[in-house]
Amino acid sequence: MSRLHDMGGRFGDGAVEPEAEDIKFHADWHPRALALTVATGAVGAFNLDMSRHARESLSPKDYMRFSYYEKWLGGLANVLTQTGVITREELAGSVDPAPSPLSPRKLTADRVAGVLAKGGPVERPSNVAPAFVAGDTVIARKFAENADVSGGHTRLPSYAAGARGRILRLHGSHVFPDSNAHGGGEAPEPLYAVVFAAAELWAHPEHPNDEVVVDMWQSYLTAAP
Structure with a gap:
């Protein structure tokens, strides 16, 4: 697969310019975009890999012009509609949102700290035996x-x-x-x-x-x- 997001080691994109470490968000809506992504992920309709794929599947035109958190929101809109959590009409505001059967799973404010502290470990038991050892x-x-x-x-x-x-x-x-x-x-x-x-x-x-x-x-x- 060769997609626009796969930029590691690519030439011609200019120098990497690190920002000051104390800069976390550039606009007031950036932390809200992060919070929205975490909150919707908590309902369990999609997983981290589906979310990543949704972001990297943005059109090349949008991917190049979107800022970092615009990519997050664009990918979130993709995965929410693809999994049927919301409809395109609800997203566009052309119809009133319907009650969701996922609402009991919503991430309430009192649960945020615990959910973030728990993280999302992905180590699992497997029937696939390791084929390599250190040094191979x-x-x-x-x-x-x-x-x-x-x-x-x-x-x-x-x-x-x-x-x-x-x-x-x-x-x-x-x-x-x-x-x-x-x-x-x-x-x-x-x-x-x-x-x-x-x-x-x-x-x-x-x-x-x-x-x-x-x-x-x-x-x-x-x-x-």
């Missing part, structure tokens, strides 16, 4: 695409596709995003930290001896010959 040499899948869903979500970055790396450690088994984003179930499988030399990833690395560590699911990897 592996090769990442040649193309950064979802192997089962055409144009689907994947967490394999394009800059690492086809690259040769080394297993640093096994993280355990975790929910597989390529399946979970498309209603295929959590399908947990082993997740590894994989080390790649800068010279393996970039044609002209400034520091060839640097290394990049990428978390990769087992089905993204094959044993190097």
Whole structure:
């Protein structure tokens, strides 16, 4: 898969300009956008991977002109209508919203701190046995695409596709995003930290001896010959 959001290692987008660490939001509506996303996620109609896929599925024109939190809201509108939580007419305000059967699950103010503290751990038991151990040499899948869903979500970055790396450690088994984003179930499988030399990833690395560590699911990897 090659989508506009997959920008890691891409040339021509200009320098990265870090902001001051104390700047969290640039407008009053930004924290509201964050709160709305967290609150709607709490009703359980969609998962994190579906939410990510909804954002990356924005049209290229919108993706380029939207600010960060506009992308969040655009993706949220997509996933809420796709899962039937609201209709496009309700979203547009052309009809009165209907009572939702999900309303008992709403995230009330007194529950916010606890929900945020709990987080959303995605480690799961799996029937898939680890195929690699620390020190093994592996090769990442040649193309950064979802192997089962055409144009689907994947967490394999394009800059690492086809690259040769080394297993640093096994993280355990975790929910597989390529399946979970498309209603295929959590399908947990082993997740590894994989080390790649800068010279393996970039044609002209400034520091060839640097290394990049990428978390990769087992089905993204094959044993190097």
